Amino acid sequence: MTSADEAAVLALNAAAADDGLVEPLGPDRLDWLRLIAAHAAVIEVDDEVAAFVLTFAPGSAHDGRDFQWFAETYADRFLHLDRIVVAEEHRRQGIATAVYRAVERSAKPFDRLVCGIRSDPPDVAGLAFHAGRDFVEVGKLRRPDGTTTALCSKELSD
Numbered sequence: 001m002t003s004a005d006e007a008a009v010l011a012l013n014a015a016a017a018d019d020g021l022v023e024p025l026g027p028d029r030l031d032w033l034r035l036i037a038a039h040a041a042v043i044e045v046d047d048e049v050a051a052f053v054l055t056f057a058p059g060s061a062h063d064g065r066d067f068q069w070f071a072e073t074y075a076d077r078f079l080h081l082d083r084i085v086v087a088e089e090h091r092r093q094g095i096a097t098a099v100y101r102a103v104e105r106s107a108k109p110f111d112r113l114v115c116g117i118r119s120d121p122p123d124v125a126g127l128a129f130h131a132g133r134d135f136v137e138v139g140k141l142r143r144p145d146g147t148t149t150a151l152c153s154k155e156l157s158d
Contacts, residue, residue, distance in 0.1 A: 001040040001052060006030060008049035009042065012085045020147065021123055022083045023064075036060050038079060039103065043086075043095055050090040053099050054082040058110070066116040069141055069151055074114070078153070079107035081115040100133060104156060111157045116141065120148035130154075 013025040034040040043051040056062045058076035107113035139151035
């Protein structure tokens with residue numbers, strides 16, 4: 001992900017934020033997150049940004065509530081998948097599965113890949129996708145807006 005991808009990434013994030021699936025993101029926050037991320041990548045289809053992903057390793061300066069919970073719970077034994085957003089017209093084409101496979105390989109030295117998924121109101125598709133990839137709920141986090149996030153982990157140790 002480069003600064004040239006900013007407009008496309010912000011547009012994808014805004015659409016997902018409107019659906020309550022991710023937190024809103026402005027240009028300054030995106031730039032900062034991109035710089036401190038373990039992974040800040042875009043996935044292109046036909047030379048257009050179809051998806052993006054942000055992950056964070058332990059010890060990063062990430063100030064998100066999910067990340068802080070995982071850091072307190074797992075110390076330095078996790079890779080946090082902060083967000084993945086796939087454009088609606090590119091869903092159900094295997095993009096998320098391919099990204100998760102790559103991120104899981106990167107997370108193996110940390111023993112687990114962790115993420116938060118809105119559980120109340122439920123992100124039914126997101127919860128089902130993660131359950132199908134062997135993520136299990138390890139905690140809950142109540143958000144200031146009244147929604148609840150399921151904190152999930154996929155154990156990757158041998």
